[in-house]
Each structure stands twice: as structure tokens, then as C-alpha cells.
Amino acid sequence: MEIYGLFLFAVGFLTMAMIYAVASLGVNINWGFTGLFNVGVAGFFAVGAYSSAVLTAPESVHHIGGFGLPVPVGILAAMVLAALVAWPVGKICLRLRSDYLAIATIGIAEILRLTFRNYQPLGGGPFGVNNIPRPFESLPTPWDQIAFLLLVVAIVGVILFLVQRAWTAPWGRVLRAIRENEDAAEAAGKDVEKFRLQAFILGSALMGLFGALMAHYVKIISPEGTEPLLVTFLPWVMLIVGGAGNNRGAVVGAILVWGLWTMTELLTGRLPDDWALRVGYLRIFLIGLLLQVVLQKFPGGLLPERPPTVPRD
Amino acid sequence: MIDFVNQYLIPALVLGSIYALGAIGVSMIYAILRFAHFAHGDLMATGAYIGLLVVWVLDATPLAELSVNVRLLIGLPLAFAGTAAVAILIDRLFYKPFRRAKSMIVVVIASFGVALMLRSLVQLFFGVDVINYADGIQFPLKMFQPLRILERHIYIVVVAIALMLVLHYFLTRTRTGKAMRAMSDDADLARVSGINTERVVIWTWILGGGLVAVAGVFLGMDTRLVPTMGWDMLLAVFAAAILGGLGQPYGAIAGGLIIGAMEELSTYPWIGDGPLVPPDYKTAVAFAVMVLMLIFRPQGLFRGRVL
Amino acid sequence: MLEAKGMIGGYGGADILKGVDVAVNAGEIVAIIGPNGAGKSTAMKAVFGLVRLRQGQVLFRGEDIGRCEPDELVRKGMAYVPQERSIFPSLTVHENLEMGAFIRRDDFSHVIEQVYTLFPPLRDKRRQQAGELSGGQRQMVAFGRALMTEPALLLLDEPTAGLSPVYMREIFERVIAVNETGVGILMVEQNARQALRVAHRGYVLATGENIFTDTGEALLANPEVAESFLGGHGGQAGRSGAGA
Numbered sequence: 001m002e003i004y005g006l007f008l009f010a011v012g013f014l015t016m017a018m019i020y021a022v023a024s025l026g027v028n029i030n031w032g033f034t035g036l037f038n039v040g041v042a043g044f045f046a047v048g049a050y051s052s053a054v055l056t057a058p059e060s061v062h063h064i065g066g067f068g069l070p071v072p073v074g075i076l077a078a079m080v081l082a083a084l085v086a087w088p089v090g091k092i093c094l095r096l097r098s099d100y101l102a103i104a105t106i107g108i109a110e111i112l113r114l115t116f117r118n119y120q121p122l123g124g125g126p127f128g129v130n131n132i133p134r135p136f137e138s139l140p141t142p143w144d145q146i147a148f149l150l151l152v153v154a155i156v157g158v159i160l161f162l163v164q165r166a167w168t169a170p171w172g173r174v175l176r177a178i179r180e181n182e183d184a185a186e187a188a189g190k191d192v193e194k195f196r197l198q199a200f201i202l203g204s205a206l207m208g209l210f211g212a213l214m215a216h217y218v219k220i221i222s223p224e225g226t227e228p229l230l231v232t233f234l235p236w237v238m239l240i241v242g243g244a245g246n247n248r249g250a251v252v253g254a255i256l257v258w259g260l261w262t263m264t265e266l267l268t269g270r271l272p273d274d275w276a277l278r279v280g281y282l283r284i285f286l287i288g289l290l291l292q293v294v295l296q297k298f299p300g301g302l303l304p305e306r307p308p309t310v311p312r313d
Numbered sequence: 314m315i316d317f318v319n320q321y322l323i324p325a326l327v328l329g330s331i332y333a334l335g336a337i338g339v340s341m342i343y344a345i346l347r348f349a350h351f352a353h354g355d356l357m358a359t360g361a362y363i364g365l366l367v368v369w370v371l372d373a374t375p376l377a378e379l380s381v382n383v384r385l386l387i388g389l390p391l392a393f394a395g396t397a398a399v400a401i402l403i404d405r406l407f408y409k410p411f412r413r414a415k416s417m418i419v420v421v422i423a424s425f426g427v428a429l430m431l432r433s434l435v436q437l438f439f440g441v442d443v444i445n446y447a448d449g450i451q452f453p454l455k456m457f458q459p460l461r462i463l464e465r466h467i468y469i470v471v472v473a474i475a476l477m478l479v480l481h482y483f484l485t486r487t488r489t490g491k492a493m494r495a496m497s498d499d500a501d502l503a504r505v506s507g508i509n510t511e512r513v514v515i516w517t518w519i520l521g522g523g524l525v526a527v528a529g530v531f532l533g534m535d536t537r538l539v540p541t542m543g544w545d546m547l548l549a550v551f552a553a554a555i556l557g558g559l560g561q562p563y564g565a566i567a568g569g570l571i572i573g574a575m576e577e578l579s580t581y582p583w584i585g586d587g588p589l590v591p592p593d594y595k596t597a598v599a600f601a602v603m604v605l606m607l608i609f610r611p612q613g614l615f616r617g618r619v620l
Numbered sequence: 621m622l623e624a625k626g627m628i629g630g631y632g633g634a635d636i637l638k639g640v641d642v643a644v645n646a647g648e649i650v651a652i653i654g655p656n657g658a659g660k661s662t663a664m665k666a667v668f669g670l671v672r673l674r675q676g677q678v679l680f681r682g683e684d685i686g687r688c689e690p691d692e693l694v695r696k697g698m699a700y701v702p703q704e705r706s707i708f709p710s711l712t713v714h715e716n717l718e719m720g721a722f723i724r725r726d727d728f729s730h731v732i733e734q735v736y737t738l739f740p741p742l743r744d745k746r747r748q749q750a751g752e753l754s755g756g757q758r759q760m761v762a763f764g765r766a767l768m769t770e771p772a773l774l775l776l777d778e779p780t781a782g783l784s785p786v787y788m789r790e791i792f793e794r795v796i797a798v799n800e801t802g803v804g805i806l807m808v809e810q811n812a813r814q815a816l817r818v819a820h821r822g823y824v825l826a827t828g829e830n831i832f833t834d835t836g837e838a839l840l841a842n843p844e845v846a847e848s849f850l851g852g853h854g855g856q857a858g859r860s861g862a863g864a
Binding site for chain 1: 343348349351406407410411418419421422423425426427429430432433434436437440441544547548551555591593594596597600603604607608611
Binding site: 504 | 689706707708711716722
């Protein structure tokens with residue numbers, strides 16, 4: 001029984017870690033590949049989560065919906081819509097240098113969250129969207145959980161494969177060139193703006209996917225669920241801990257940081273309620289501290305970036 | 314007309330003063346240290362909560378007789394000094410190691426981490442619930458009737474103006490203030506001229522951290538305290554700094570007042586009966602102004618730096 | 621006074637300096653000349669601790685200053701005028717001079733007076749923002765700023781770059797005038813012929829190494845130097861003021 005509980009816990013843990021890995025990979029395409037400082041993950045997460053939720057959830061008095069579309073359609077729509085939102089943002093902001101992009105993406109994220117919180121027809125306002133279907137939920141426990149985990153693992157696997165190919169392909173080389181020296185890339189005849197926009201949109205689409213997967217997994221999405229701490233900051237820390245520019249690092253970082261996050265939750269969970277809540281905030285402090293230590297002592301992360309080896313003749 | 318002044322202009326001036334005090338620091342830190350300091354909002358919250366501590370401590374002394382506004386005025390120097398000290402400590406621990414780094418973006422990432430660390434400490438010590446400096450409603454001062462001016466409004470605007478005058482004196486008349494302007498002109502030249510740039514950096518944090526702490530206390534005075542209050546201000550403060558031109562402390566003041574005014578005035582029923590922008594979306598106004606500036610005039614109104 | 625030996629180093633990539641020697645005796649004007657990319661400015665920056673050397677030694681008044689920060693060097697009696705961005709544009713002329721005297725805690729108003737005497741145009745413009753001045757006047761501000769600490773050794777990185785011939789002559793005259801007050805001067809110059817006329821001694825650098833070292837006159841007279849580094853024969857810009 002004890003072992004069965006642990007097993008379920010492990011399945012849940014891995015599912016969350018893999019969902020986060022999607023976000024971390026998205027951040028990697030932006031930051032690791034191209035040097036785009038996108039800290040608006042929460043915004044694209046919200047777009048993805050709400051659109052997939054509204055499209056697939058049953059009818060509700062709180063928001064438009066009742067479309068009851070199949071989950072894959074919702075997830076696909078989530079990615080497309082996140083990309084569509086990213087397109088004008090990128091068009092406007094990518095010309096600016098990195099600090100500005102950071103401010104602009106934070107702003108977009110805040111406004112999107114503001115809209116979801118205040119404009120009830122869109123996503124139920126403070127009520128959020130409930131009863132979001134989860135794939136395989138009709139299976140008996142634990143198979144529903146295992147199946148969902150396998151689905152998420154498969155998704156991460158496919159993304160990892162594709163992103164790794166992109167990284168070694170000429171496309172990835174151009175992105176790195178832009179990151180290292182924009183002027184030189186420009187001088188070499190590369191349409192810098194186009195490549196950056198592509199990377200920005202692609203990363204944002206993954207953040208939308210991240211939102212959709214999360215919404216389907218926890219079955220509810222509300223304004224609290226789009227808190228930037230959880231959905232912007234954690235993926236960033238995961239990437240930096242794992243190693244910016246390294247796709248496998250992004251996944252490893254997601255597992256490690258989520259592990260740390262969960263473990264500290266287990267520890268604080270044993271405290272009396274009032275203190276559990278408060279000490280819970282210490283975890284945020286610790287994650288912040290972890291970030292600082294990695295930035296200063298291990299600037300490359302655990303799996304530092306390795307430029308793909310070019311075969312020599 | 315009176316209604317317009319009472320409901321829109323006075324709040325605009327108060328909010329604008331608060332933004333201005335925050336934006337000065339963002340602007341100077343950018344000019345001198347070359348990075349956008351994303352923990353500035355949370356330094357604001359830190360200042361506000363230090364103010365709360367002072368109110369609590371004074372409650373246990375005979376000074377508890379004084380109105381909460383006056384107790385907070387007593388607390389201002391402490392909030393200023395305490396937050397300045399926190400800012401200097403943060404700089405030593407988390408920003409200084411990257412001082413000579415080629416790209417400052419890593420410091421921006423570090424400042425994100427710092428923002429959350431500060432907030433989590435506030436949450437740890439003060440909890441997550443909304444706290445007011447004092448219960449009860451404050452009434453407008455009779456002498457200004459029919460204008461609805463509260464005692465706190467006077468304190469906020471007067472102290473903000475006084476601090477800006479002191480800042481002006483500091484920057485134009487003192488050796489350190491001039492060195493600060495020199496370093497924001499050209500940090501490398503300042504270094505080879507023999508200016509002790511690390512000392513200038515410390516002063517930058519004293520001013521930036523101190524002023525934003527005062528802004529935090531004022532924000533708490535005018536509204537309420539909640540751990541995310543700083544983060545919620547961040548966008549408006551950055552918009553103000555960018556509007557004024559980064560590196561231009563006077564521009565930041567103007568930018569703060571303009572953004573404050575635009576946010577408040579945007580809710581006025583300019584067209585038709587309803588507010589032009591629903592109050593819930595007020596924050597979006599600052600953002601819209603910022604995006605327009607970034608597109609059409611990234612150097613800001615007062616020819617600041619372009620990031 | 622200054623003795624830099626076997627300087628090897630660069631900005632982290634390949635070495636730009638491959639073993640450069642430079643020395644300045646008390647009261648001397650020394651010019652470093654050479655083609656673009658020879659490492660002239662890098663050598664000067666290395667002397668002032670702005671380029672970390674992998675090898676070599678820099679002695680100032682017999683003391684190893686290899687690990688010193690710029691503000692320490694200024695305290696020890698050196699001053700440096702970078703080639704570009706050598707003024708604080710938003711500060712007034714007067715404030716620029718004050719910043720030059722940042723390390724001083726004594727009364728330095730007499731030094732400001734000396735600078736205004738040396739560069740009379742600055743006196744009238746002392747309340748103006750330095751960024752509004754003409755190129756030549758900016759160079760005077762930069763020069764004056766460096767003199768505020770009353771240094772024993774002044775490092776000038778291409779002080780006449782981009783200036784009109786009139787201002788160029790003016791600046792060289794001031795170099796001599798400052799030198800006559802006992803200040804040692806090390807300057808990197810693109811206008812090699814004029815610089816050598818002013819200098820007591822000169823170093824010719826190419827590809828990060830010393831090629832020739834001699835007195836200014838001897839280098840000017842050296843046909844090899846003239847052929848390769850002084851643009852052949854030619855005697856534009858008269859000798860006026862070049863009294864060294």
C-alpha cells in the first residue's frame with residue numbers, strides 16, 4: 001500500500017515535471033537559442049490554458065463554451081492561439097534590446113492575466129474554467145494517471161527530438177549567430193528579424209502548449225493558476241539550472257527544480273497550518289537563492305551548452 | 314468641475330508622485346549600472362512593510378497617540394534607510410559579481426530572482442493578507458472644502474516634492490552627486506578619471522532604494538499593503554522611467570506624473586457615460602503608453618538612453 | 621619613471637601585444653606610432669591597467685602597478701585621456717574638471733585656474749555642457765580634466781584624432797606647454813610625423829611588437845621609418861611650436 005502510494009506520487013511528480021519541461025524547452029528556444037529575454041511565459045501559458053479549456057470543457061454559466069471539442073483539437077488551438085498572440089508582440093518588441101523585451105513581455109503577460117481575471121465571458125473571470133476534461137480519465141486508477149504521464153512524456157520526447165534537430169540544423173546555427181553577434185549575422189545576409197520572430201513564436205507556442213497540458217492535467221484553470229511566479233519564474237530557473245542552450249538540460253532542469261519544489265512542499269506540509277503556509281514562502285526564497293548560486297557559480301548550468309559538432313572532412 | 318478635480322486630478326497627482334519616486338531609482342540604476350532592475354517594485358513593498366513595523370512599534374510607545382499618518386512620517390526615514398541598506402546588501406550579494414560582465418542581461422535575471430526572494434520574505438514575516446496601516450476612514454480636510462483633500466494627500470505630495478528638491482541639490486551641488494551624473498554619462502571614463510565607481514554605485518542604491526521605499530509607504534498610506542503591491546507597480550514605474558528617458562532623473566519625475574495622470578484620467582467618462590477605460594484595466598494604460606513610446610520614441614521625452 | 625617590459629596580452633582572444641616595451645623618463649614626451657592595428661592604444665591601455673597582461677611588467681616610479689585599479693593609478697600620479705568618449709557630455713565644462721579632481725580632497729581651485737589659463741576658450745564656456753562644444757574644445761576639456769590631479773605622467777590616446785590642422789597644432793602646443801611644467805607625457809599618435817617632432821623619444825610598433833626605438837629626431841631622419849610609417853616624404857604642417 002505504501003509502495004502503491006509512492007508510485008502514484010512518483011507518477012504525479014513526473015507528470016508535472018514533464019509538463020514544466022515543455023515550458024523550459026520553450027524558454028530555451030527563446031533564450032538559449034536566440035537570446036530573447038521573454039519573461040511573459042505566464043501570458044502565453046494563460047492563452048494556451050484558457051483556449052484549450054474553453055474549447056473542450058462542458059457548458060458553463062460563467063463563460064462562453066460548451067464546445068466540447070476533443071482534447072487534441074483544444075491543445076492544437078492552444079498552440080496556434082499562443083503563436084498568434086506572440087506574432088504582433090514579437091513584431092513590435094523584437095526590434096528592441098533585451099531589457100525592453102523583458103518589460104514588454106511582462107506587460108503583455110500582466111494584461112492578458114488582467115483580461116482573464118476581469119472579463120468573465122472569456123474564461124469565467126474569478127471562477128475560472130472548471131471540469132476541463134483530462135485525456136484517459138475514464139480509465140481505472142492508476143492507469144488513467146499512467147496513460148496521461150505517458151502522453152506527456154511522448155509529447156516531450158517529440159518536442160525534444162524536433163528541437164534538437166532544429167538546434168543542429170542551419171536554422172539553429174543562424175539563431176546562435178544572431179545571439180552571439182547580431183550585426184555579424186545581419187552582415188552575413190541573414191534576415192535577423194525574421195529568424196528572431198520565428199524563434200519567439202515557436203517558443204511562445206510551446207508555452208501555450210504548457211498551459212494547455214497543465215489545464216487538462218489539473219482540470220481547472222483560474223486567474224490564480226497563472227501566477228507569474230509559478231509559470232514564468234519556475235521554467236526560467238529550470239532552464240538556467242539545467243543549462244541554457246542545452247535541450248536535454250532544459251528537461252533535466254525541469255525534473256530537478258520540480259523535485260526540489262515538491263520536496264520542500266513535503267517538508268513544510270508537516271508543519272502546523274498557519275506556519276505551513278508561511279514557511280511555504282521560504283521555498284520561493286530557496287528557489288530564488290538556487291538561481292543566484294547557479295548564475296554565479298555555474299553560469300552554464302548543469303549541462304552547459306555544447307555547440308553541435310560539425311563533421312570535419 | 315469640482316468632481317473632476319476631486320475624483321481624478323487629486324488622485325492623479327498622488328499616484329503620479331508615488332510613481333515618480335519609484336521611477337527615479339529605475340532610471341538612475343539603469344544609467345549607472347546598465348540594467349533594468351526588476352526587483353525595484355519589491356523594494357517598494359519592502360519599504361512599505363518597514364513602515365508597517367514602525368507603526369506597530371510606535372503603537373507600544375506614548376507616540377501611539379499620534380495619527381497613523383504622523384507615525385508614518387516618523388517612519389519614513391527608517392523605511393528609507395532600511396530599504397537602502399537592503400538594496401546595498403542585495404547589490405553586494407547578487408549583482409556585484411556580474412559588474413564587469415559583458416552582457417548585463419544576467420543581472421536582470423538575477424534581479425528577477427531577487428524580486429521573488431524579497432516578496433517571499435515579506436510573505437513569510439507578514440503573511441499574505443491585506444493589511445492597512447490603520448483602520449477607519451480618513452475625512453477630507455475642512456479648510457479645503459469643497460475640494461476633497463485628505464491629510465495624507467498633503468503629506469504625500471509635499472514630501473515627494475521636498476525629496477525631489479533634495480535630489481536636485483544632491484545631483485548638482487555635491488561631489489558624489491556630480492560623480493553620479495558623470496558615471497551615468499560614461500562609466501568607463503569615470504573609472505579612469507579616478508572616480509571611485511563602487512562608491513557611486515552604493516549611493517545609487519541609497520537613493521534608488523530609499524526613494525522607492527518612501528513611495529511604498531505612501532502607496533500603503535493611500536491604499537493598503539499586500540505582498541504583491543510592488544510587483545503590481547513595476548510596470549507603471551518602468552513606463553514612467555522609459556517615458557521620461559532612462560538615465561534622466563527629472564524625466565522620471567515627469568514620466569511618473571504623466572503616467573499617474575493618464576491612469577486616473579483614463580477612467581473619466583470622456584466619451585459617453587461609462588468610464589473611457591474600465592478601472593479594472595487601468596494598469597493597461599501605463600503599458601499602452603510604454604509600448605507606444607518604445608515604438609515611436611524609445612529615447613523617451615527627455616532624450617534618455619535607448620536600451 | 622615608467623617602465624613597461626615585455627608586455628604580452630590582449631582582450632581575451634588572441635594576443636594583441638606580443639612583447640612590447642615602453643618607457644618614459646621624468647620630464648619626457650614619448651610618442652608611440654605605428655600603423656592601424658599595431659597595438660598602440662592597447663599598449664597604452666595595458667600601461668594603465670585596462671588590459672590584463674598575460675606576461676610582462678609595468679613599473680611606475682619603481683613600483684609594480686600591474687594589479688592596480690585605475691583610481692589607484694590616478695592616486696599614484698598617472699592620468700589617462702582615452703581616445704573616444706573622453707568627456708562627460710551632460711556635465712558642464714567646470715564639472716568635468718571637478719570630476720578630474722575627484723580623488724583630491726584639498727582645494728584645487730588654483731589648478732582649475734591653471735587649466736583655464738592653458739585653454740582660454742574653456743573659461744568662457746565653463747557653464748556650458750561639454751557635449752555642446754566643438755571637437756577641439758572637447759579635447760581641451762578632456763586634456764584639462766586629466767591635468768586636475770597634477771599628474772607626474774599623462775597618457776594621451778590619440779589626442780589629435782579627428783581634429784582640424786589648426787586644433788591639432790594647438791593641442792600639440794599644449795602638450796609641450798604641459799610638459800614644460802615637468803609632466804611626463806606618453807602619447808599614442810596617428811599623426812606620426814607631427815608627434816615625432818614634438819616627442820623626445822618615439823616607439824614604432826607594428827603587429828604588437830617594437831620595431832624601432834629612438835629619439836624623435838632620429839626616427840624622423842630614419843629613411844626606413846619614413847618610408848613605412850610616415851607615409852613617405854612629405855612635410856605638411858610646419859614645425860611651428862614643435863620646439864622639442
